[in-house]
Amino acid sequence: MNPEFEKQLSARVQQELNTLGELSAPFALAGRVMRAVERRTAVPWYRSAWQSWPLGLQGAALVILLLLFGGICLGFSELSHVARVSSTGQQAGEWFAWFGVLCKTVGVLADALMTAFRHLGTGVLIGCGLALFAAYAACVGLGTACVRLALPRR
């Protein structure tokens, strides 16, 4: 690119674009915006974003949320303490027993998977990886082709 030509071209284009004034907004646009504003102001405060709430309500909401959070933390802490020393703890332990079962199942599955990997060998594992990659690439290719067909370029 010739720097002198570039400079002249830039100046000429700038000169041409400087002649452009503002475009006129469509006649109906102002009415449309005012209707949207009216719709927005008609929305009650509790259905609008927190930032647009009245300042007092913002503060009150913040305090309530903090108290709630503190309460939950305290509750859990008390529960774990009580669980160690009382029968209520046993009951709570039963409620959460399903979680232990789930963990155990996942552990067994993971062990089985590790054993299978050890016995399959590196070649088979690399082959599986390549097959997975090929399947993924095929999906991307098919997706691309579909988008190309569905959205022809303007």
Added chain:
Amino acid sequence: MTDAQQFEVFLHNYQNMVFSTAMRLLANQTDAEDITQEVFLRAFERFDQLRGSRTVGGWLKTVATNLSLNHISRYRSRWTFFSDIFHGTEDNDEQPVDFPSPVDTDETLAISDRRELVEQALQSLPTAQRVPLVLYHLEGLRYEEIAVKVGVSLGKVKTDIFRGRETLRRKLRLKLAEEAS
């Protein structure tokens, strides 16, 4: 005068500026109207601060520019990804515009007609050329700022702007001093 009435006056004062900014970046009237509406809704939320501010024009322009660029990246990024795979660039998008002969454009066209031609030529540029060109020549941003705003390299910004100018020169049959001599 109520707040709503004051806002209506404010809207009438600035709507052309905001609409022009969005329209030149997006080259699509429906999208430009949507962006203009969103800009004024945001302005309404801060109307108490904005109505007395001297920089309100700049604020509106910045919001309109950012929303337009967000709109372009949101709706075009995926498509550009796929189009880049197949076409490499957007240069093939260039639509020929039916312009009068050079003699007409240089000598006899009225100023308003000339403006319309320039506007039409600008809006017919591919997005990749139009956006940086508008940001540079009409919004007064520097190359580095455009690169950051658009999220591309500095080199690509310079190349795209150069291509955009070249396309405009061809379409408008602009003559440079070098060629005239």
